[in-house]
Amino acid sequence: AQSVTQLDSQVPVFEEAPVELRCNYSSSVSVYLFWYVQYPNQGLQLLLKYLSGSTLVESINGFEAEFNKSQTSFHLRKPSVHISDTAEYFCAVSDPKTSYDKVIFGPGTSLSVIP
Amino acid sequence: EAGVAQSPRYKIIEKRQSVAFWCNPISGHATLYWYQQILGQGPKLLIQFQNNGVVDDSQLPKDRFSAERLKGVDSTLKIQPAKLEDSAVYLCASSLFRGNSYNEQFFGPGTRLTVL
Numbered sequence: 393a394q395s396v397t398q399l400d401s402q403v404p405v406f407e408e409a410p411v412e413l414r415c416n417y418s419s420s421v422s423v424y425l426f427w428y429v430q431y432p433n434q435g436l437q438l439l440l441k442y443l444s445g446s447t448l449v450e451s452i453n454g455f456e457a458e459f460n461k462s463q464t465s466f467h468l469r470k471p472s473v474h475i476s477d478t479a480e481y482f483c484a485v486s487d488p489k490t491s492y493d494k495v496i497f498g499p500g501t502s503l504s505v506i507p
Numbered sequence: 508e509a510g511v512a513q514s515p516r517y518k519i520i521e522k523r524q525s526v527a528f529w530c531n532p533i534s535g536h537a538t539l540y541w542y543q544q545i546l547g548q549g550p551k552l553l554i555q556f557q558n559n560g561v562v563d564d565s566q567l568p569k570d571r572f573s574a575e576r577l578k579g580v581d582s583t584l585k586i587q588p589a590k591l592e593d594s595a596v597y598l599c600a601s602s603l604f605r606g607n608s609y610n611e612q613f614f615g616p617g618t619r620l621t622v623l
Binding site: 396401424433434435436437438441443482484488491493494495497498499500 | 511538547548549550551552555563598600602609610611612614615616617
């Protein structure tokens with residue numbers, strides 16, 4: 393069964409500094425990969441996804457993630473964070489061969505942007 | 508377009524009591540999911556419906572949890588009787604169904620349950 397590891401439970405970072413949130417998944421022949429964001433007292437929102445094609449995927453608010461098959465990683469990065477990026481970030485995976493819509497979530501990383 | 512609606516937003520009960528949560532998915536979405544999100548953990552799928560049929564309930568504790576989606580639209584998740592470890596946020600999500608391909612899940616705001 394698929395599993396997701398997010399090694400950093402909390403990441404504090406100063407405003408306008410770069411950030412990387414790490415995500416590793418258990419190996420599989422093929423995967424769909426996702427990053428979700430959860431703002432305080434809100435539901436999850438899809439931030440970006442990798443289904444196929446280019447290994448570098450981007451969101452509309454400046455985040456990007458790169459699918460690295462050899463390292464089974466899908467780290468999330470942003471070159472300059474804003475206060476509004478403070479939220480919980482969840483990496484997730486699904487197996488398109490067996491259950492494409494069964495999404496397995498990691499434990500989450502709490503990003504705190506410090507003014 | 509209205510999002511996924513859930514109620515109540517918060518619920519506090521004592522152990523051994525019963526509780527029910529309601530979810531109304533986005534109009535036209537055939538697939539509905541219930542997740543349990545315990546503090547400090549990622550969401551865990553409890554049950555998935557396709558229209559009014561159950562697709563996956565392998566992680567639903569069936570001795571105390573039940574869910575239904577009788578008309579293939581809104582859904583109710585019930586816990587009876589509740590235990591302390593059921594304290595969590597219960598998230599509902601929905602997606603279109605377009606065959607065997609990826610369909611984005613849209614999440615509601617969740618119901619935060621506290622069991623005392």
